Amino acid sequence: MSKIEIRRPRIEDREELNQFFRTVIENTFAREGLAELIEDIEAEINSKKNYLQMDLKSKGEKRYFLIALAENKIIGTIEFGPASELIQVCTNGEMGNLVEVGTVFVLPNYQRQGIGNQLIHEMLQTLNTRGIKEFCLDSGYQNAQNIWKKKFGDPDYLLKNYWGQGQDHMIWKLSTRGVY
Secondary structure: OOOEEEEEHHHHHHHHHHHHHHHHHHHHHHHHOOOOOHHHHHHHHHHHHHHHHHHHHHOOOOOOOEEEEEEEEEEEEEEEEEHHHHHHOOOOOOOOOOOOEEEEEEOHHHHHOOOHHHHHHHHHHHHHOOOOOOOEEEOOOOOHHHHHHHOOOOOOOOOOOOOOOOOOEEEEEEEOOOOO
């Protein structure tokens, strides 16, 4: 594999990133057996586009993205920002003051090659540099949940059947130290 570059997104990356979000989210929903949830797919894509716009507009103050590139092609993303309303509600406000790390996406052909790990490592360094010692992350995707459980252990919150029968939601509260 070619060398992976991790950097902040630029305005000129917006269109490629928006297409990247569509590709990865549609693929993720299909792998989860949820391809028929067109409205949910579109809502998820629009959410990521809005997060990216917040980042670009605020220069990383309201949302902060990192992107991974191989041969000048965007192959992965990660971002952090305020904890989502879902996290705040489901944790009874316990994690409301934490930042949430999310949008950890890697193109299907580049998955299981350590790119997600590189993005997480770089993001944790960024959080540490900013003096952020704790963060949260969540997932309703079963494949991602399996990865997070291997990396971070059992979630702090397990919301059984949150998305429907057999479709749980998980939330982790983590320290930027000791994760890696």
